[in-house]
Amino acid sequence: MENQDFKIGIKMVWFLVMGNFLLTVLGALAKIQDxxxxxxxxxxxxxxxxxxWIIILSDMVKNKIYNKTFWILTMFIIPTIATIFYLIQRNKLLRLGQRFS
Known part of the structure; x- marks a missing residue:
């Protein structure tokens, strides 16, 4: 299986991740302030x-990435941080997955 890019584009995925983070934090602060x-x-x-979360998890499952089990478990344990770090490290993980498979 070769490297498959996101169906909607990496910039759109970054926009969704940052948007969900900001809206969730804003919503939590707004809830506190009533x-x-x-x-x-x-x-x-x-x-x-x-x-x-579903888009990134499906990308992890269908691509050969280095330490796939670690990344999938991290998605369930600390999902917000894992999505951001995975997007930052994605290209490196794909290259390492190709090299060591």
Whole structure:
């Protein structure tokens, strides 16, 4: 199996990851401050989070990456941090996966 890129483009995935992070943090802060639309921010942020989590997890499963088991387990243990670090390290992991497979 060769390296397959994301179906929607890496820039769009980065936009979704940063958007879900910012909306979730904004929604949590708004909930603490009792803003009127706090539930809307939190709901949209969490929906974006779950959609990007599925996109990145499917990318991990279908590509040959180095330490695939570690990355998939990390997605379940610390999902927010794992998505950002995986996107940063993705090209390096794909090269190492090709070399050591």
């Amino acid at each position: 803003w009127e639309f706090s539930q809307l921010f939190l709901t949209v942020g969490l929906m974006l989070f779950f959609s990007t």
